[in-house]
Amino acid sequence: MPLQRAEITTAARVPLFIFIVLIPLLAYAGYEVHAAAERTAEYQQQVRGVQGLRGRVLRNVLDEETGIRGFRATGERQFLEPYAKAKAELPGTFAALERDVSALGIAGTAQLADNERRLTAQWENEVGEPLLARQSRPQMLALMRRGKQLVDDFREQDRFLQERLDSAARDADRSADRAIADVSIFVLAVLLVLTAAAGVFAFFQTRAARQAFESRARYEDQKRIADALQTAFLTKHLPSSPTLSLHATYIPATTEAQVGGDWYDAFELPDKRILFSIGDVAGHALEAAVVMTRARQAIIAAALHENDPARVLERANEAILFQDARMVTAICGYIDPATLEIVYATAGHPPPILARPDQPSICLPYDGLPLGIVAKATYRTFVATASDGAVLVLYTDGVIENKRDLIEGTARLLDVTRLTIAEEDPALAIQRRIFAGTAPTDDVAILTVRFKAPGGAQRVASIGALQFDGLALGATDGGGNVAGASTPGVASRRADDLDARLRALLALR
16 A cells, blocks of 8 residues: 555654665665776786786796707707797787787786787797707807897896786785775665664564555455356357367466466357357456456357458457457357368467377467457458368467477477377366476466268368358358258259359459
8 A cells, every 4th residue: 555645754754765865875886886896806807817828928938948958958859849839839828918918908018018029039030940950059159148138138028017917916906905895884884774774664564464465355356256257257068069079178377366367168059150269368367357258258249240250350359449458369260060161260369279180280370460459450261171080279378388488388289189189078188288297377278179070971072161252152062052951942042142152253353
């Protein structure tokens, strides 16, 4: 419950000032202190890294010089191994040293590193390489003296470089000490502030506990109402026919904050077709359950006046927008028990799955925006024909989002539908396999339709569920008569009507 203006007493103003002003300031100061300490530590590490590179350069230079001297003194070529190794390593080591010295930005160090590299190259060209060749003793002694002079010059440059790096390291240590002191002061300030605010915490703790209890009670009331709404509107008795058997299951979310927005429906229409729908309302709690009832009723009402599922969704979309409701995903359509034809449309919902015996399960085509987003949205009608033993699986996204990976969840569902196609209750079998050992984090609804081929004469070249600009063409039986005709006269008139509609369709194309 928010504080009212009259409730902000003098006693509460100081703690509120601490929370609103001082704590953000302390947090900012702490961030700055922490950042300074990190910068200091990083700089120390860089200085030590450069010191290490300087030591490697010095070691390689000395290895070169002692290797040549050993070779010239003994004549044994094994003394040339450290010389060759050091010579090979020096270019890369010098490159790393010059790069890191430049990054430090210490005055004069870049020039010193460059001098060291230049003296090393001069020693190799003027002393090292000539000493490898045969020389007279006076020439060799002259080269040795020249080499000693160059090495002494190198050592002097290296001493200057080391002194500057040591000075930078001492400065970094002093900065680190200051950063540690700043951190200590910051921690002390935070402790003082928290101590001063302890009384506020004690006061608001009791108040928050009371508000939490009241909120919990309100939530429980909403949950009971939402569960009652959802349970009341779930279809308890599914239609059936000799060629169709429907099964469904619904699992409410186990997470307490997530209550009710999924539904499924299936009804037998007067012409024996099965109207089905399944959907999911964005969000949770009582409002989602209320929107769910409005959405499913809008689809049912539209389906009573439309034969095209796309038009059903368009009318339902307008109804939902008119009520200023939240977003809804849905699938609706019709199944003809006589032809096993499925005519459906989707609105932002996961695709229906068709599982067939001894074949991989497939996702049927789907598209369309969710309901309740855009006015005058248009949807597309899809047509599929099932075969004997096939199972149509409709579901809400709680089935495939169980592992928080939609691709993996869909692939798993395709495998499960293939494995459960022969089960007596496919919907229950899918639920048990998907959620084996786990509980859903969102509401889950599954509706399945098993198909059985109709008996009797074979059907040939039937035309079913074709729609074009409002023209609907009925199916014909094997003898060319319009399906469903009760007398020859009626059959003739319907055949003439079918012929006229076909001609109109061809003329429009």
